[in-house]
Amino acid sequence: MPELYPFLKVIPHRSILNLFYQDELDLLFGFQDDIPIKNDTVYKELFRIPLCCIVPDAHPYGARSELSKEELYLENIVVYNSYAIPSSVAEMQNQISQHILPESTYVCENLQVLLTLVRAGYGCSVLPQMNFINTDIRAIPLKDSEPLSYGFFFKKSSQSPLLKKFIAIVTNTSYQ
Numbered sequence: 001m002p003e004l005y006p007f008l009k010v011i012p013h014r015s016i017l018n019l020f021y022q023d024e025l026d027l028l029f030g031f032q033d034d035i036p037i038k039n040d041t042v043y044k045e046l047f048r049i050p051l052c053c054i055v056p057d058a059h060p061y062g063a064r065s066e067l068s069k070e071e072l073y074l075e076n077i078v079v080y081n082s083y084a085i086p087s088s089v090a091e092m093q094n095q096i097s098q099h100i101l102p103e104s105t106y107v108c109e110n111l112q113v114l115l116t117l118v119r120a121g122y123g124c125s126v127l128p129q130m131n132f133i134n135t136d137i138r139a140i141p142l143k144d145s146e147p148l149s150y151g152f153f154f155k156k157s158s159q160s161p162l163l164k165k166f167i168a169i170v171t172n173t174s175y176q
Contacts, residue, residue, distance in 0.1 A: 048147035076123030
């Protein structure tokens, strides 16, 4: 879309939500359960993402195709307490960490620190499945966990033809 000049922002979760609800952003990507639907907000799912255990590639679990959360009770865990992760991920991290000694739990401030600690072998973590740039980390789906709905939010009342065209392209539907 050569006529579209995107302005991308990476800012704290609460700030970006405020911008969206104040009509300063036309579109917001995110997990369905973590963005409150207000007024004329519409959510369109793009795909579902499995909840995974994140381990270094060399970890004994690295070759597994799936794990149960109970298997993680024997591991150190790295948790990321932030609004930037889906609430169901934080809930799963908390469920697991309740079964782990406090000295085996590492709390970090952002995703980069979490991935660094996992890579260094300090523990495993729970995150939505991601395509990691390096192959030194494995994402192993957790059994019996619901996939997370990921998509985008927009205002039904928006009159922007560019937004409508963008939505049509992303969802492979026709636009008018």
